Amino acid sequence: MIKRTLVFVLLFGLVCCEEDVAPPQAEAQNPTLQGQKKLSENIMSILEHYKQEDPVGLPGAPIPDPMDIPEFSHSFSVGRMNFKNVKMYGLKRFKIDHISVDVNALKVEAELVIDKLDVRGNYTLSTWLSRSAGPYTVKLTDVDIVAIARLEVIRNGSLEAQEIDMDIRFKDIAMDFQNLGFFANMFQGMMNSVGTIVFDSIKPFVLAEANTNIRNDVNKEVRKIPKTFPNSISPLDDVMHEIRKKVRGMGMDPYKIPDYNNSVGVFDIFLTHTWLYGLGSFHRTKDVKFEFRNRTIRALLEVGTGTIKGTSNWEISLVAGIVTRSGSVAFSVDYIRSQINISQSLAEDVPPSLDDIQVELGNIQIRFDGLGTVDYAIEFGVNVLPNLLRYQIMDALETPIKMKIQEALDQVNMNKIIHENAEKLDNMKIEELQNL
Incomplete structure (x- = not known):
């Protein structure tokens, strides 16, 4: 019982850690391996990973780095700023602060920390005076990601992941917009808020992508469980x-x-x-x-x-x-x-x-x-x-x-x-x- 419980905890943490590395021959011979790394290899890589003094990331975690962000824009009283070719760097460099699992409630609370995230792209600033454009970088430090995920027993007795509550916070922000010229001084007050505007604009997209991807991965795994559960008890x-x-x-x-x-x-x-x-x-x-x-x-x-x-x-x-x-x-x-x-x-x-x-x-x-x-x-x-x-x-x-x-x-x-x-x-x- 104890052995199975400890193995279960490790398996629980592997739901989102599969890689598309299975060879075609293995897929043909074993349909359960389609599109995923061997489970035993995943577990062993995670055990080895956490023997490090300061483990960063998680082996095989399907996190895009950099993450492509759709174009967005923001209007000011003096003009409009457009952002394109936006990418976020550093998502894979997370560290697990803690994960809490309430087995009865089928609820997982996790907190991840990232020392630094970089948002890079190109901007265009158009005002009633003139126009400027160039590359930019927004640096977020001491980033904190909190997530709460739940499983529920649905009508047919199987388990299904529900919406995931997530939030991203940061302690400090710094930015570098090149080719601003005299705009940097003329619109200093406006420019001081641009970094936060960039973060607030990309945050909903990042959270939505994470929510969808994690839910899909979790549901893909729980559908393999052959046992059904009564929805009247946990x-x-x-x-x-x-x-x-x-x-x-x-x-x-x-x-x-x-x-x-x-x-x-x-x-x-x-x-x-x-x-x-x-x-x-x-x-x-x-x-x-x-x-x-x-x-x-x-x-x-x-x-x-x-x-x-x-x-x-x-x-x-x-x-x-x-x-x-x-x-x-x-x-x-x-x-x-x-x-x-x-x-x-x-x-x-x-x-x-x-x-x-x-x-x-x-x-x-x-x-x-x-x-x-x-x-x-x-x-x-x-x-x-x-x-x-x-x-x-x-x-x-x-x-x-x-x-x-x-x-x-x-x-x-x-x-x-x-x-x-x-x-x-x-x-x-x-x-x-x-x-x-």
Whole structure:
């Protein structure tokens, strides 16, 4: 499960990173490779890319550089300026500040930064006095690009990318218009605003092109997914339903907890044959989120249950076993929740790391059987036993969960996984996708 999740995150980031490099022979033999680079090669190139100290761009990203901008013009009180042969340079020189993925909402938020963008072209300035023309350059520095993309389940149950919200901002702007002559001084106030006018004029085109291209690339990829989803629940919750069935099929509900003993004052307490019923009813209690920042993928997952029922046998020993009482107890736990934080560095060939795990139990209520008359055992049970059950359940769940997760993470070698599954990834057949 963890291996597949980490591979999924990498695949998610590859949607817009395909190149038109497949040879005709490969296209003929495997239609799924038409017009695209091998997926395994793409993943490996990205892993190698992020081992660099300061990675710039993304291998195979289909970003035109330079980008051709249509001609545009702007009118002033003193005349009119026309711009043609406009090109924007530097779009491929982006750096990923962070990417956040909300899996439940099928939403991706990304922020990219570019040190410098250049807009170059030719201008013509016509006024009531005269006319000038020549080349120009507008330099934008500390450029910030923010995008929010969403997938939705449409009527037929497949996924489809929706409109992408994007914006481009910059910190500083500088410009150089050649052959202005005396216009540079005469219309200084007007010329001071020309750089911003150029940016505002090309911004809608750049955003529209990016929106269309990204949506088309995303939809091309999600159409390959053979599974359909009900539009009444999120795809993630549909997957959780499948996992619950597997957990029950593995015989983990009911779940037997190891025996427990402890001392409280002069009492020795033993809890044996403790069973929990209902662990297989777990569900997502918060949105599952992934974040990519500083060449590291971080995942946050929280799952929980509804009310859990349980039974246990208890024995109380007093004065070194001279006085003993025993019986059984039925109890309920309002909920059990587990929050897991995992990180995977792309900068080094190291396994994923379990950064933190928290297990939380709700209120415990108990009901005794077999006590008989009211005596010290009832008082003990009401005041002490709920906390002892809490310790027993926590010890039985938190440590094994942590160990199992870390054991699984230690076996994850991203490069090895990709190499071993390269053929499956490259063929992208229906059955492989279903398994993925």
